[in-house]
Amino acid sequence: MAVPTTRTARRGRPGYDLESLLRIAVKLFNERGYDGTSMEDLSRKLGITKSAIYHHVSSKQELLRLAVGRALDGLFAVVEEARTVPGRAIDQLEFLVRGSVTVLADRLPFVTLLLRVRGNTKVERDALAKRREFDHIVSALVEQAAIDGDIRADIDPATTARLLFGMVNSLVEWYRPRRDDDLHTIADTIATIAFEGIRLPGGE
Amino acid sequence: MAVPTTRTARRGRPGYDLESLLRIAVKLFNERGYDGTSMEDLSRKLGITKSAIYHHVSSKQELLRLAVGRALDGLFAVVEEARTVPGRAIDQLEFLVRGSVTVLADRLPFVTLLLRVRGNTKVERDALAKRREFDHIVSALVEQAAIDGDIRADIDPATTARLLFGMVNSLVEWYRPRRDDDLHTIADTIATIAFEGIRLPGGE
Structure with missing residues (x-):
């Protein structure tokens, strides 16, 4: 889970708050299925590191629970x-x-x-x-x-x-x-x- | 696609006709999603080689078309x-x-x-x-x-x-x-x- 944060990966990228993170995750879950979507997929879609996601939520399950x-x-x-x-x-x-x-x-x-x-x-x-x-x-x-x-x-x-x-x-x-x-x-x-x-x- | 048939892989396994193959494929598609199911998954589930599946259908898409x-x-x-x-x-x-x-x-x-x-x-x-x-x-x-x-x-x-x-x-x-x-x-x-x-x- 603890992928090291590389500050460079966020530089110049849009920041995400929990709300926008959640909306994009739900869109992806609906397109590919919850099981078929990895945190890797989500991090690629968002253009941020996985640890930047884990700053907001503890797991994929937590995203689902919120959604x-x-x-x-x-x-x-x-x-x-x-x-x-x-x-x-x-x-x-x-x-x-x-x-x-x-x-x-x-x-x-x-x-x-x-x-x-x-x-x-x-x-x-x-x-x-x-x-x-x-x-x-x-x-x-x-x-x-x-x-x-x-x-x-x-x-x-x-x-x-x-x-x-x-x-x-x-x-x-x-x-x-x-x-x-x-x-x-x-x-x-x-x-x-x-x-x-x-x-x-x-x-x- | 052309995985060589190993006769041994079918020995002692139940044979499948197109009908039973289709039913099991559909069950798997419904459980995991069509996109989330590979021919590899299906061959594992059936306990037969992929080429044994390709004996019946040309592709995963053909299974979907039939279904x-x-x-x-x-x-x-x-x-x-x-x-x-x-x-x-x-x-x-x-x-x-x-x-x-x-x-x-x-x-x-x-x-x-x-x-x-x-x-x-x-x-x-x-x-x-x-x-x-x-x-x-x-x-x-x-x-x-x-x-x-x-x-x-x-x-x-x-x-x-x-x-x-x-x-x-x-x-x-x-x-x-x-x-x-x-x-x-x-x-x-x-x-x-x-x-x-x-x-x-x-x-x-």
């Missing part, structure tokens, strides 16, 4: 906010779906990385555990909304929760901030499909 | 079948959604690989082009169903198509054939959410 933490903090902040939404479980569920769309869009590279985590290291297993916790929260809201009589009781809550977030999470595959897709419109479309369905009552 | 072909052939067979479904665009759309669920479940490792393709090689770019073609077919059906007055016209067809298949494709993340999830129930749940929505008319 998936950004995604998870965003999602769990929406969970906390949803709990304070006045009204019924269905209203909190809709808030959570819409809020998650915003988090995904705002923290796209971090959430992309989170959704690709496999579980080979402790950091990855912890992230997967947090994802399961999130799924359980969604699933419990679906269940409560069914008990409240607000949503249909003929579909399994856990499957419904997975499918709702199948729609939401698909954003990492096709949403690009530069494109003209308006985020509110996307959130509306997801909420419309999920809660109202696409079939018109008049049709067939 | 994503399995997924695409399945999906486009459903497209062809959907076209013959009597009725309206909405009926063909529902057939396509339900049929795709079956293809995903039946060809899970192949579709998983297809959905992770990035586009670094010609085979990958071709696969992405076919995926876009599939998306356009779904999108056109959504558009026609809206024109027919069968589905709501206030949501963008391309976004709707992406979100419908966001639900369908999420199966590769959580569906495991061994689990007790019944495939018909999953297809029903997706169709219910997509076409009818989860909110009960009486609710709220």
